[in-house]
Every structure is written in structure tokens, then in C-alpha cells.
Amino acid sequence: MMSRYAPMMRASPASTRETSWIRAVVPAGIGARILKAGARPCSQILVSTYNRTPMPRSEPIKAVRGVRDILPRDRPLWRAAERAAAEVATRFAYQEIVTPIIERVELIERVGEDTDAIAKELYRFEDRGGRQLALRPEATAGIVRAYFEGGLKQGPQPARLYLFGPMFRYDRPQKGRYRQFYQFDIEAIGSASPALDAEVIEIAGAWLNESGIPGLTLELNSIGDGVCRPAYLDRLREYYRPLKEQLHPDCQRRLETNPLRLLDCKVPQCQPFKAGAPRITDHLCEPCSQAWTQVRHLVEAAGIEYVHNPYLVRGLDYYTRTVFEFYPAGASGQQDALASGGRYDGLAAAEGWPPTPGVGFAGGFDRVVEVMASSGVEVVAAAAAEVAVLADAGLEVEAANVARICRAVRSVAVDYEARSLTAKMRSAAKLGARWVVLLSADEAARRTARLRDMASGEQAEMAWDELPQRLGK
Numbered sequence: 001m002m003s004r005y006a007p008m009m010r011a012s013p014a015s016t017r018e019t020s021w022i023r024a025v026v027p028a029g030i031g032a033r034i035l036k037a038g039a040r041p042c043s044q045i046l047v048s049t050y051n052r053t054p055m056p057r058s059e060p061i062k063a064v065r066g067v068r069d070i071l072p073r074d075r076p077l078w079r080a081a082e083r084a085a086a087e088v089a090t091r092f093a094y095q096e097i098v099t100p101i102i103e104r105v106e107l108i109e110r111v112g113e114d115t116d117a118i119a120k121e122l123y124r125f126e127d128r129g130g131r132q133l134a135l136r137p138e139a140t141a142g143i144v145r146a147y148f149e150g151g152l153k154q155g156p157q158p159a160r161l162y163l164f165g166p167m168f169r170y171d172r173p174q175k176g177r178y179r180q181f182y183q184f185d186i187e188a189i190g191s192a193s194p195a196l197d198a199e200v201i202e203i204a205g206a207w208l209n210e211s212g213i214p215g216l217t218l219e220l221n222s223i224g225d226g227v228c229r230p231a232y233l234d235r236l237r238e239y240y241r242p243l244k245e246q247l248h249p250d251c252q253r254r255l256e257t258n259p260l261r262l263l264d265c266k267v268p269q270c271q272p273f274k275a276g277a278p279r280i281t282d283h284l285c286e287p288c289s290q291a292w293t294q295v296r297h298l299v300e301a302a303g304i305e306y307v308h309n310p311y312l313v314r315g316l317d318y319y320t321r322t323v324f325e326f327y328p329a330g331a332s333g334q335q336d337a338l339a340s341g342g343r344y345d346g347l348a349a350a351e352g353w354p355p356t357p358g359v360g361f362a363g364g365f366d367r368v369v370e371v372m373a374s375s376g377v378e379v380v381a382a383a384a385a386e387v388a389v390l391a392d393a394g395l396e397v398e399a400a401n402v403a404r405i406c407r408a409v410r411s412v413a414v415d416y417e418a419r420s421l422t423a424k425m426r427s428a429a430k431l432g433a434r435w436v437v438l439l440s441a442d443e444a445a446r447r448t449a450r451l452r453d454m455a456s457g458e459q460a461e462m463a464w465d466e467l468p469q470r471l472g473k
Helices: 075-091 105-110 140-149 194-210 229-246 249-257 259-264 268-276 286-301 365-374 396-406 421-431 441-446 464-471
Strands: 021-023 046-048 102-104 123-126 132-135 159-168 180-189 217-222 320-327 339-343 358-364 387-391 412-415 435-439 448-453 459-463
Touching: 075 159, 075 180, 075 194, 075 365, 102 105, 102 140, 105 132, 105 140, 140 159, 140 180, 140 358, 180 194, 180 365, 194 217, 194 286, 194 320, 194 339, 194 358, 217 286, 229 249, 229 259, 229 268, 249 259, 259 268, 286 320, 320 358, 358 365, 387 396, 387 421, 396 412, 396 435, 396 464, 412 421, 421 435, 435 441, 441 448, 448 464, 459 464
Parallel strands: 387 412, 387 435
Antiparallel strands: 021 046, 102 132, 123 132, 159 180, 180 358, 217 320, 320 339, 339 358, 435 448, 448 459
């Protein structure tokens, strides 16, 4: 099939076995190869479209490394986590927003060019118009853009927003971490009040608690702002310079460009040096110190226990002042965080908008659901079908009509397969059906059917129009 993204290049007619090629940019979801930073642009990918040699049957096409399918059997826990998130957000008067998964590379690079999420893990590509685009590695930058671009700044302030959606990072696949992952984002934009910091912390804790996760630990810190942080960074450089040769190569580079990231390093060889590093909370300016005191007071007033981690920083550069992370019981490191966030008063200006304060967090659904499962959280899964319609051969139209009537009150599946009644009953049991509707040719002619209770085995013949009343009891 010809691609609609680029004209087909002329192939040599010398042999019918020769392959035609097109130069194409193929969207994600239909076989795109979205490239990580530094790789060949998508416009240079050659895609074969003619006389392609079929893959052997022994080599089926499987999912891309680092992504996964969320199957129907997995969805009950996911739905429980999503439902808890939506209910908590709504109780706190947050409104849902949906932003594109594709953003301009410039938007993302401006908010953290030196971070791993952007320097090493960004899925980026060039579209047909020569624009540099990327799959979003996080949601906050896009939500702040939408806040201005969509006119939310002219509405009630602060704008309280939440988002569910997929994010993308070319990270090393490991347990609980995927290259396509799903987040719950809370953002409060337009207020510098420390009370909002405490509010989003309370929302994160409420969501995790209502998802059934026990033994949560909240770690809290302040990383100052553009007034007091530069002097602290100088102190941090002074501390680490004598240790430079013992640091990981990435940390050696960051020592001069972004020394705060040394405290965020997860490489084992760098961990022992954190304990002796100067604490940023000892070097806060007066406004940051007051905000730090107020946030802690408000968190305590909400009845939330926390641990002050003086070396907690966030992996993205736009954070200021408050930063926090929630961990489950038995967590072994930052990679186990369930929800992370903080204040980002400089993000709007970094994107080119008027300076506007904001605070929020992102929670990882993948990790939360995994912890729910390992913690023994039980969710009653809804039956795939509450009613199964089992009809004799040749009664497809009548079976479909009966199903439409029953769907007024219950979920219904019709078994159209040509197999024995015994096999159909087994299939209905696997679906979890509470009732089956049995339909023969004679019954169809009379517009009646037999309704059988799968638990008791009792059944009764009745008119089709009576089925909703009986099923609704």
C-alpha cells in the first residue's frame, strides 16, 4: 500500500523481485520508529512497501521492547487506582485536562535540557514540515503551556487541574518502569501560597491511601529558589570538587553544569558522598525559609507524617522550594517512588510565558498498581458479561434482538459459535455470566426464551419483553 506521507520512489523494473521504497514519517501506533536523541531523523527512514518477504510463522511480531499490553485481567486494579485518583481530585475541586502526547522539542528542552529525561531519554523526531517534535516525557510542561494558550489564566486562580495519560522515556526497561508509562498529574497554577504545596501533598497521600497502599512514607525538602540557590550551588561544588575523580562520569560533568543533580544521582559509587554534602535547607533565603516552615506546619496540621530528606531533589530542573516524594513500605531507592512533585515557580517563564507560580505532582499508575497487587489489594472484577444469549444455529438475528432487549438492564454477550449447548454453557461460565438466555427455533417463533439462573440452575420460559424485568431484580 502506498504511504500517504511521501511519494513512492521509482523502483527498477529489472526484476519483479526488486523492492520499492518510500521515504516516510510514520505516526506512532502504526509502526513508527520514533528515534531517541541523537539518532537519524525519521525523514531518513526507508520503509519497504512492495514484495516484502513474509516473516516465517515461527517469528511472530511481538511488542516493542520496553512497552506492554494492559490486558482485561489487569484492568480491575488499574480502574480502582484511576477511580481513586479521579474521586480525590474532584473532591479537592480539580478539573480534568487532556493535553497532546506530542509537543515541540523546544518546550521540553527549555525546562530541563541537562536532565536524563531530556538529554538521554527523549523520544524525538522530525515531521514532514521539518519541525522537531517529541513524545512527552512528563505532563507538567504541556499543562503549563495549555494554561496560557487555552486562556485558563483568565479564569479563576489558581487553576486546579488533573490529567491521566501516557508518557514516554527511552529508559532501561526494568520492573515497574516502562518506556511508555501512565501518570496521574495534579497541577495548581497561578498561586505562590505554601498552602497549595500542602494541598497537593495531601491529595497525593489521599490517592495512595484510597488505592489501598499501606505503610506510606513522605519525604519532604526545600531546594530554595533563584535567590538563594546559586550560593548553595557554589558550596556544593566546593564540597564535590576534591571528590571529582571518584564520581561517575555523568556526575563529573554535572559538577560544573548542574551540581544539584549530584544529589539526585542513583549510581551506587556516588551514594556515600551525599551524607557529607552541605544541606540546602541551611542556606535558604528568608522568603524560602518562611515558606519551608509554613509548608511543614500545614502538612503536620493535616495529620500527615513526613521525613525531612535534606538531599531530596527532583530530576527536572524547573522545581523551586518545596519538593516531595511518597514511598511504599520496603522501598529501596528513588526508583520506587509512587508520587513525586513540588513547586515550579520558574517554569512558565522558562517556556516564554509571563512568570507564574505553580505546584503539583505526578504519580505513576504502573508502579502504584504493581504495589497494590503485591500488597494484596483485592478488587472484585466485573463479569465480562452478566447475561449470555445461547441460540440454536441459524438464529443469529433473533439472538441479537434478544440481546438488545436485555442490554437495557445488563451487559450481554451473544455466543454465535457453531458448537454444542454444553460447550456454550462452559463458555458462559468462563465469562462469569449470572444468567443465560436459551433460544430455540420454536421459542424464537413464539418470541419467547428460557432464562436460566447459573447459580441455582432454575429456569423459566418467558416472553422476550419480560426479560428486562426479571434480569433487573
